[in-house]
Amino acid sequence: MNLAVGIDIGGTKVAVGVVDASGRILAKTRLNTDFTVTPQVMVGRIAQSVHNLLSENSVFSDKIIGIGIGAPGPLDPQSGTITCPPNLPGWNGFPLVEEMRKLLPYPIRMENDATAATLAEKWIGAAQDSNHFIFLTISTGIGAGIYLHGKLITGATGNAGDAGHFVIDPSAGRCTCGQYGCWEWVASGTAIARQASAIVGSPLSTKEVFDLAQQGNASLQQLIEQAYRYIGIGCVTLINLFDPDMIVIGGGVSQIGQPLFTAVQDYVTHHAFNPSGRGAKIVPAKLLQDAGLIGAAALIHHPY
Incomplete structure (x- = not known):
């Protein structure tokens, strides 16, 4: 079974989940977006949440085909950089994908969070x-x-x-x-x-x-x-x-x-x-x- 990890980064919370090829969420967790720490520290917490979620639900790494990230814009999906999002103060110019790759050994793709949600609603949602x-x-x-x-x-x-x-x-x-x-x-x-x-x-x-x-x-x-x-x-x-x-x-x-x-x-x-x-x-x-x-x-x- 091919599985993907979805990470939805918001101004108040971050949702992390394991999703199968039919769009079913097999496991999920969430953590608060903390602006009292650096983006690097926050990425460390997100990566640890991924590791914990996989371990707690006995999901083996060879089942994960990649990680998708939805993040607030403006951003640069090609370079994986958060550019200047008003709702993520302190994250300007932050190389999110590069930092995430240091901690998680999977292909990673990032897009604007609303763009990602649009794809979901077309896939299995209201549209x-x-x-x-x-x-x-x-x-x-x-x-x-x-x-x-x-x-x-x-x-x-x-x-x-x-x-x-x-x-x-x-x-x-x-x-x-x-x-x-x-x-x-x-x-x-x-x-x-x-x-x-x-x-x-x-x-x-x-x-x-x-x-x-x-x-x-x-x-x-x-x-x-x-x-x-x-x-x-x-x-x-x-x-x-x-x-x-x-x-x-x-x-x-x-x-x-x-x-x-x-x-x-x-x-x-x-x-x-x-x-x-x-x-x-x-x-x-x-x-x-x-x-x-x-x-x-x-x-x-x-x-x-």
Whole structure:
């Protein structure tokens, strides 16, 4: 049985898993992304997690055909370098693949995390029947993967899909990238928690924000409705630009469920420019929080 290790590196956590050729996760673990240590130390922890996972589940090394890594952009997939990701402070110019190869004796391939998750949703997820779709992840930040005419569109340097840095509302303050009012600055999980914490005067997690809104906090309800509208604006922009028949939404914020999808579908129905675009489906990622992990493994099982 050929197996791949998938590593999904995010701004808050790293997921590691063993995935078979059918996309089934045989074993997985996670660790927190720690910015109090150097990237080299963090890579050491990730590599140790891989070794532990294989040992604990009696997976022999000759069964592993490679390691796929999904990481936040911007990055350079050709050299395996993390270039300047806002959500991985301190990792600028870090040769991730080179450092990982020192610790793990397998072929390694790295791509943008949203690109990897897009491949997963096409492989065994919500977009199996679509040849023209956008995968959107809304979590610590916002990223997109583009799948058109039956293939991934990754751009000249592998960084296509940095939709989180569309400018949505320039009056909303300065994004970590330096622009004002980027999409992820106003509508990511991080953005929702930041804005809500300012409203109530104490730190809140994204989940706590939605819980309090559901309990009747009018100010937070208004904030959530604004976030839905911002997500709708971004989706309309993607639809107008790429003409997909579907947008698949994953990431932590997608776990809100039907209220989010109803609000965004309604916005798209009323505001997409092309009548056909108004019919684009807005659907939840089938693979939920595992999309990035399975997508990273798909870089090995189904290289494009």
